[in-house]
């Protein structure tokens with residue numbers, strides 16, 4: 197931890213940082229010294245990358261690199277303004293049309309990040325006098341978007357459709373508009389929102405339905421078309437938020453849906469109106485990611501095959517892989533200290549996998565979270581299974 201002397205009025209910041217460190221909640225940020233590939237160099241050591249959201253290996257894909265370089269030669273780097281003034285380039289509209297077509301939506305709008313997409317979208321849809329029903333485990337950017345909107349926020353139990361229905365029945369009538377919002381894939385457990393059932397309930401209560409599919413895009417649905425495609429809910433989910441920073445391997449956010457709603461977001465989405473757009477290489481690389489996904493399901497298929505292979509191997513070793521139905525694979529360990537020690541020993545054995553504990557997950561539910569990718573080979577996965585077996589036996593987690 198780096199600290200520097202502070203004037204008395206700011207001394208509390210140093211105190212808080214020390215508190216974090218003392219309670220084991222200080223985040224030690226590792227620096228990656230190589231491209232985001234199956235193996236990465238961390239602290240001078242080459243380790244198997246089980247941490248990234250680079251589900252399809254696009255973050256350092258030769259075609260994305262080439263697309264970004266070509267676009268730089270044609271259009272330069274920066275958008276030079278916010279989208280509504282002079283920052284909308286041919287490429288931005290091209291990406292939005294391609295994403296809409298990929299997802300089977302009428303139109304799409306991009307933001308600088310998935311986080312910004314949520315901050316921009318929720319307050320454009322609901323405000324004072326309205327109500328939001330939000331899954332209790334929704335992502336921080338949904339929570340912040342809800343708060344910014346000034347609507348009443350009612351949390352329902354995680355993926356619990358009966359609880360959602362009961363809360364809609366109790367509260368919906370007291371408010372003008374209602375929004376039901378959920379993550380598509382929940383990133384800590386790898387479970388999925390039951391969007392088909394949520395849709396039925398939302399319809400009964402005349403609420404707007406919004407899903408944030410950050411971990412589902414490029415992963416779920418036909419050829420990675422996302423959770424709406426997975427459930428066949430085209431035209432039924434009102435707002436589909438996504439990110440270009442995970443499976444797409446770049447950076448940026450997207451909102452897809454009805455063309456009128458998208459037009460409204462161009463008029464009222466504050467991060468769209470008041471913050472400059474994605475850069476030229478970002479946009480060109482994201483378009484190339486759509487090209488790759490539309491040409492073939494090979495990467496998505498390999499991702500799922502890898503996920504199945506690794507999960508089955510871990511279960512055969514006796515590990516508890518939780519509730520996951522996606523390539524996100526939690527290895528449930530219980531105590532945060534054990535998870536941290538497990539992660540440290542894995543790192544020594546050449547596997548880079550994060551320990552996750554309270555407050556990101558509930559107390560007593562600490563885990564190692566493994567992010568499987570299409571870029572991993574069978575040899576990589578076997579190497580990891582061996583490392584997990586060794587460390588698991590040494591720490592008494594498995595027999």
Ligand SMILES: *Cc1c(COP(=O)(O)O)cnc(C)c1O
Nearest residue numbers: 309310311335337408410439441
């Ligand atoms: C990662 C994530 C985001 C943030 O996406 P960025 O593009 O990295 O800002 C938003 N929502 C969910 C559910 C996420 O998992």
